[in-house]
Every structure is written in C-alpha cells, then in structure tokens.
Amino acid sequence: MCPPAEGNNNGVNGHANGSANGVMSHEGFTAIETGQNPHPQRQRNPYQPVGDFLSNVSRFKIIESTLREGEQFANAFFDREKKIEIAKALDEFGVDYIELTSPAASEQSRLDCEAICKLGLKSKILTHIRCHMDDARIAVETGVDGVDVVIGTSSYLREHSHGKDMTYITNTAIEVINFVKSKGIEIRFSSEDSFRSDLVDLLSIYSTVDKIGVNRVGIADTVGCASPRQVYDLVRTLRGVVSCDIECHFHNDTGCAIANAYCALEAGATHIDTSVIGIGERNGITPLGGLMARMIAADRDYVKSKYRLEKLKDIEDLVAAAVEVNIPFNNYITGFCAFTHKAGIHAKAILNNPSTYEIINPADFGMSRYVHFASRLTGWNAIKSRATQLNINLTDEQCKQCTAKIKALADVRPIAVDDADSIIRTFYRNLHHAENKPLLPDLTPEEKAKVAEKEKELNGQPEKRALDEAVADQAPAKKAKA
C-alpha cells in the first residue's frame, strides 16, 4: 500500500494490494476466470492489505460537488460565468460527475443548471434535490444526466429539520425514484446524517430503493462525526444489502474526510464526493486534491490514467480566488511546503533517492521538489555537499562564488532542486571550458538585471555575506535579523 513515489506501482504493488479486484472489477474477475495467478511476484510486505475483492480503491469514481456543496461554503457566491468556468475546468481534469445546486433553490440556480447541461461536457451532470416531487419535477426538465435526492434520516434531523417519519420518507422516496427513472434519468437516493441514523431504518430504506432500481445509494456524514472503522463497517454491511452503486459524502469537522473516503472504497463504495480545496458547509468535505494524494499513493497507474493531475493547481487557484481564500500553507500536493525538505535533516537521503522521504512524486502533478539549500539562506557548505553528490569538483572558493550566484537567483525566483543542480553544473562548465552560459536559461532582461544587482550587493558586502552564510549553515533565519 506504500509504494515508492517514483516506483512503478503496477507490478508487485498493483497486484498485492488486491484492490484491482474490486467487486465490480471485470479485470479482477478475468484474472481469476482465466486461472492466472493474480500474485505472480507477491513479496512479503505485511502492510500490503491482503487481496480484497470488496475494495474499489483501484476503480473509484468522483462526484465533484464544488458547485453544490461548495456553494454552501460561507464565502461562495458563484455567478453563472464562474460556475461555467469551474465546470469546464473540472471536466478537463476528468471528474466523472459534476453536481450542481438544486434548480428548486432559486430561478438563478435553475437557469445556471440548464446552461451547464448545455455545455456538452464529458463529465455527467447531476443536481442535488430534496426528496420531494416538486423539486424532482423541476430537476428532470433541466437536462441533467442524473438526480441526487437526499433526506435526513437521523432522529436529530427528523425532529429538528423536516419532522417526517420513516414511513413517510420511504413512500416519498419510492414516488420520486419511480418518477425520475420514468424520465430515463440516473437517480441516487441518499440519507443525510447517516452515521447518527438507526441502522435498521437505514438498511431497510436502502434495500427498498435498491429493489425498485435506484442507480446509487448514498451515505452522508453530514456533521463530520464518523471515524474510519465505523465507515468501513457501515459500507461493508450496506454492500451486502444492496446491489447498486454506493456513494459516500464526508464532512471534515473531525479531520477524517479523506481517510473515511479511503476506507469506504476499501469496503466497497464506488463513488466519492469531493470539492475543490474541500469547500463546503463549515470546514468542508473531502478535498479533490487530498483525495488524489491518498489515491495516487494507493494506485498510481489508475489515478494517472484517469485524471489530468497537472491541472489540479490551476483548478484550486481558480476556486480559491472565486471564494476569496488562500490555499492553505499545508494543502495537499499544492501547498507551498508539500514537497519542501529542510537541508541537513533529510536532505542527503532525499537527494539520493526521493522515495526515502516522499510517497508522492511531485512531477505527477507538475509540481517541484524543494530542498532548503536552494534558498536565499543557503550556506556554501550545503552547495559544496550537493556538488560532491553530483560528482562535481569545486574548491571552497568556487563553491562560495557559486553559492552567491544561487542566492542572487533565488532572490529573483524560487529555486528548485533541479534548478540548483543545473546551476552548479553550468557554473562548473563555465569555469572549466571557459564558457559563459547563463546559469538559468530563460531569465527575462528584467530578471537578469535584478540578478546582477543582487550579485553586486552580495560581492560588495563580504562581511555580510560571510555572516549570512554562517547563519544559514545553522538555518535560523530570524537570528540574522537580531
């Protein structure tokens, strides 16, 4: 389950994690029907979950709900133009479904829903309505591919929200489902606050709607209280009760939204609800990027083949700007420190082999790895040790010159490990072959001027430079000011 980030996740791991043999897996069954050994090179890795026919970790689908759950985020007020921009971006990314706010919520929502249905996206379009005939009648006229109905089944919601009993809920569900199906449209039935609902009530209504042919049933942790093993147990139990697909929706109030999604898939769920950077009611739901981080660590081939991961950062920037928030510093994959390693601690190992301290390859998402030596505060000792690793022979004085250049460049733009390596190599070549190639190839004239200025500054202040380097070698930036 924990393959090397850069390794091929197909061979040993792909087989051994067994999740390729999902309950709906044609490939999985094929392997067995043809009598092939599904574990040809199985290695002794005890933390590799034993092959599990229940798991859909390698065949999950995404229901992207930025335009529904995300609209309930405190700061979200999307106009039609923004909704269309987000829908197109999600479609390009490759999400399976895009879920929209109920057309019954307002005339504006209805018109926006119609407009998005007319875009002809590859992603299927869903809308999310109350389990009520009035809403269903409006929804089926919008052109959506599917309708998601929801009703609260917990005692909390039955008492304080809609006030209906289970018989009423069941009868209404049957009426709405039959109506939507009669229009040839996909239909999902979900309970709300499922983890505080009575299990017998839940299984009873899910079994009923499964029998009349609902496409999916949904489980929703509306208040964010569920824990991973509870999720696994409920989904596994439900998997034995219904034959339709199972969708799961997890809020993140207690920090388990990604883990719960993963455990739900392990237990046989088929669809996971996400939103971009997790926006939604309160602190939100399973984030699209966070789910990608989790799933790529489990099955890199499936995730890479299905989703255009290099688009993730742009989508996140788009939505963050629209709802006027910053990407959290510690955001999965795209946060500024997601692939930053501090020199002197892990740097040697990470430079030798990134898999030692990374489970995700940043390049899969078009991101870069940063090791802290390539920064304004880097010391020449760090550069010397990197040069040695690269088999480049520089004297101490030459290392100091090269360090000054890296610092000057790092002041102008962030320097990734690869950049630092190529600067060291070019610096060396320039020295020994009397060349004068630019250390970074694509600097603009403005950037070049800035670098020259910085270099002059550093060279003109030998004392400050010595101090900076001494300080940087011990890494405390704040002390430099003191």
Place this chain on the structure above:
Amino acid sequence: MCPPAEGNNNGVNGHANGSANGVMSHEGFTAIETGQNPHPQRQRNPYQPVGDFLSNVSRFKIIESTLREGEQFANAFFDREKKIEIAKALDEFGVDYIELTSPAASEQSRLDCEAICKLGLKSKILTHIRCHMDDARIAVETGVDGVDVVIGTSSYLREHSHGKDMTYITNTAIEVINFVKSKGIEIRFSSEDSFRSDLVDLLSIYSTVDKIGVNRVGIADTVGCASPRQVYDLVRTLRGVVSCDIECHFHNDTGCAIANAYCALEAGATHIDTSVIGIGERNGITPLGGLMARMIAADRDYVKSKYRLEKLKDIEDLVAAAVEVNIPFNNYITGFCAFTHKAGIHAKAILNNPSTYEIINPADFGMSRYVHFASRLTGWNAIKSRATQLNINLTDEQCKQCTAKIKALADVRPIAVDDADSIIRTFYRNLHHAENKPLLPDLTPEEKAKVAEKEKELNGQPEKRALDEAVADQAPAKKAKA
C-alpha cells in the same frame, strides 16, 4: 461514537463506546471486577463501536512536537525566546509531553533544551535523538525527563540514509537504551518509516527493546503513506507483542494523520505526536487542534477535563505568527468557517438545535457559532424568520429597521448568532418599553460613531438598501457588484 455536540457524552455514549475500558484502564477493569453492568443504559446505536478493551480513545496522551518536528517545517526558525514562549503555552494547554530538537543538532539546540528543562513546567520534557551513543551522552546531561531515540528500519532508509543492517540497529538500540535507563531517564525507541519496514524485523526489535525495559516504543509514518486500517492492524499486532506504551507519529501527505492517530488509539496505542497547526517536514503531522476535534467528538469529558481547550486559538496564533503562515481558512475548530452555517439551507435547524448540524460545541473552545444571516449581506426576511423563532413579534417595517441596525453593527465587528438574538430582543424591548438600551452593550465610542455613520449611510440610501436586501435574500454577493 457520534454524540450530540451539546449533549452529555458521559452516560450512554461514554459507556457504549467502550473506549473507557482501555487496555491500561483502571476504571475499565474496576467496572468489570465489581460485577457492574458496564452498559447500564445501552441504546441501540449500531455505529457505536462495540465495547473494546483494546481502545485508548478515552485515555490517550499527547507528545507535543512543535519544538522538534515543527522545527523541521520549511518556515520554522525559532529562537530561544520563542521556544520558551511556545513551551509555556503548551504547558498551560496541558499537553503531557513537550518534545525538543536534539541537543546534538547544534550548540544552540543544546542550550535551548537546557533552558526549557529549567522552566519547571508540568509537561514532561523530551528530546529526540538519533539512536547513537554520542547523541545519548549529550541528551542525558540536558535535564530532560525522557529521551526519544529513532532509527530508520525500512529498506529505503537503510539503503539511502544511514546504511546500517538490522543486527547493527538492534545492538546500538540496546546499548543506548541501557545507557539512558542507567541515568534514571525515560526512554522511547522508535523505528522510522515503520510502514515500509519488514514486519518481522519490526516486531523482533520492538520485542527485544520491550524486554530490556524501554518505556515506550514508537511507530512512525515518516512519509505519510499509511492508511487507517493498516495502522489499526499494525498497532493491534504490536499491542500483542510488547507490554510497554505505544507512541504513534503520523505525517499528513495523504490526508490521514488525524484518522490514523484515532485508529492507533482504538488499537491500543497510548501516546500521539502532534504539532500546533500540524507544522513539520513537508505538509506536517497530526495537528494538535485537529486531534482535539476528533477526540472531543469521541469523549468530550476526558478531553475537557484534561486540556484547556479555550487556549487553543491563542497557541495556534502564536505559532502561525512565528512561522509566518496564515491559519488555513478551513482549519479545525479555529478556521474562520469551522462553525459558519449559511442561512436558508441549514439555518432553521441549526437555530432550533445546533446538534443537528454540529458535532463539536464551539463554546468548548471559546469559539462562536455564526449563521450567515448575521452578516452585512443579511436580508430582512432572514431577520424576520429569526425573530419569529424567538417568539418576537415585529412588523415587516420594524424588521427592516432592525436589519439595518444589524448590518451597521456587522460592519463594525463580526456578529455571532447570540449577538443577533440579543440585538433583536433589545430592539423589541426598546420599541415596546420606550427604552433606549444599546443594541450591543460594550461598544467603544469609536465603534459607536462608526455604527451611527453606517446607519446614516444605509438610511440615506433607501434604494441601495432595498437592492442590498433583495440581493442578500438570494445570497449572491458577487452579483451585487455586477
């Protein structure tokens, strides 16, 4: 496992979740030894995990590592003064242990460690060193209560980092542990990258160090690859092999750091590593606040009795400022939207009974609940519906006046639900009893002046006011601009 946020989590839930009967629980065993029924009022809630003697969910300890793991965060450069400030804040909060960077890392680290040991805090002080006699000799002289040793056991780290084999690792561990114990100091032995290590190697070395009397063994998900059920399986297996305490350390690269901590406790782990807002290598580890969110949903009494939760926000602000990051918008408990509900969707239910859509009571952390009607964009319809809920009879015109006042006040400071309620009540009393009480009691003269100005503005622009309200009633802020 999902009690109402405001409910008493002691009775039914406290018993039924069974985690009060941890493996080291005196109370748990007492209940059984005296023959009492441990489930006196057990209710049929199928998602309540069945009573489990393994679980330490109700008796976990925190090893707070902001001053060790947190120092490895890209932006962290703590000077001694800042370290002492953070240590004191963590001590006040009530963490069980504070872990510090190795005194072998630099002379500065050694002196800082000594200084913190001399503070006389209630929290025990640990330092975290490589499994090496040189480091151990330095550590035991600093005055720490305990030493945490760590060595990489995965093939990745053995090959690319330290290059040692398991026999060497075991022999060194025994030497270091015996030495530290001989000084009367607590000792923990941890593997690094445990989830990519060979299970037989792991169990073998843990069993050896347990027999020679180590206080704790540690499991570390150094690369953030572990999933909750893997964690549960490994910790449960280890629980059967060692009799000492079990500490767990989880990175958050794939979004499972909080969930993994929870599952580790369910499986019998005793100590969880945290850092404030999760800072650490790459995107960090289990955040202190996020763990509190998870644990208070599981056992509110234990968490509230042990930790001064109302200090959480101050500690987070302190550390965020020190490492120059913003608190993420979606941070657990303290993020700006953690307790924000949007009017018209959940507002009625949340006002009736907050437990319908909240699993955590914000007041436990000194935080407030916000419902979106109490904002600059609120419409008078929302205020009218709230007044009706409060049994306060206002005409439409009076509601509009009251709304203008709430908007003016909301421009000056954020208005929580309680504030809005008290404003409506005071407004009504002022009307009907010819009183003139201030709508918000503790406004400064400057704030009063601002409110008066805003009110004049709103009253002077009847058209703009009408437009704002019409727009606000449909909630799209952006459209107001268009």
